[in-house]
Amino acid sequence: MKDPRSASLMAMKDWAHRSGISPSQLSRIEDALTATEVQGAPYQKPVILCRGLEARPWHDSSQFGWVRGIEQRFAEIKAELLSQYERIETHPEASSLALRGQWNSFYFFHMGQRFDQNHAACPDTVRALSEVPGIETAGMAYFSVMAPGTQVKPHCGFTNTRIRCHLGLVVPPDCAMRVGGETRGWEEGKCSIFDDSFEHEVRNDSDRYRAVLLFDTWHPGLSEIERQALTFLMSAWRAFLA
Template structure:
């Protein structure tokens, strides 16, 4: 389609200059207080544990989760040029009102909360592989603010983001709201994955700026949202919830068979190892969340 080859960012340059009459242009703030600016986002903070559980359930199928530049070719520079042997993957939840089938339905609780937030541009889980950094760049549009909620953050040598002249290190259960049209980059030398929820939400502005911003969002919906939705339609989504139990059961059966064979070799004169194994209860280790909690209505100290 023609829209697939349209560079929508060309529309944004004059809009940004117009918004700067309100935002302050080069004097506009980097960080914004979540509670004071967009308090609706705090519902995500309060549901940190449920959101984290949903993303942990889809991470085992990460092979079918697209890399950012596979989903949006305009992100090739920041996603596919630095640390090429490492991945920056995105799990889309809402793209200009489009909820990608096979993705959004895997995280019903998260999507339900997002549905209550007005002015949503897009929302996705950002999965950054250990050792994958993101080069310096600027977001294309000043009509939205970007929200981050830390979901899985390595305790040892956690990655951080530089925004203009300030640096923030992600923490599980902690959120920030910022203007990503400022120059920013991600430093990441850890060995484990970092997972956050990213939400782009309409920037609160008085009239006539807000009316123009709403109109621009309506125009971008079929251009950007539709383009990404068509790209997703050609991809194989992660396994559904119905497939997951079958995969887990198959793996459990294989593990039992391997363990039985090993026991049979070690204990040839003992009782049937298959029967002995079957009498045991499988145990699993839940992801540790002790010591981390969403701050609810309390906003963490913003970097200064």
């Protein structure tokens, strides 16, 4: 697998120069792109690790102001999931991460790429997501559906510059996710927030499918300039992950 760091660093430096941004404002991002050792906290090992960001596997949802609005639209979001269920396709990482079962997805955003047809089909979901900082560029947003008996193996996300949320939509018993050293379940209509740069794995041991609205937001410890730089870098990273 090719390393995205060198090309990303050169592109970012050129972008910063053209934008009149001081290199000192991007020192953490530059360090992340040049680091040879990416081990963070225990269980945390993304490809791109930005130092100095609070590192914890699970986050308190009450600390994110947009959570209330997302949860209040639970009924509308679930209805749109059900209306599009037949259009949900195999998750692009299912072949590499699913140990067994079927893992499907219905994308709204993928690292800066917008899925216009899915936006048009789910206006209430898109309206709810629009309140989340960085929803278009921080990472991904999609319906994640796991069939009965599905297991996603332990893995770490690409970078710690984002925080991930799951809104429980269809949650049968006997399904859970481990992030770091702690395992939790989901609750329908409630947001679970975690840092996917920590090792995590998911299991659905029930006899029904499990569905969540998965989406990313910027890590709150980033500066506005760092968010702008990362937004620029998303297209390069998307090409690397393709």
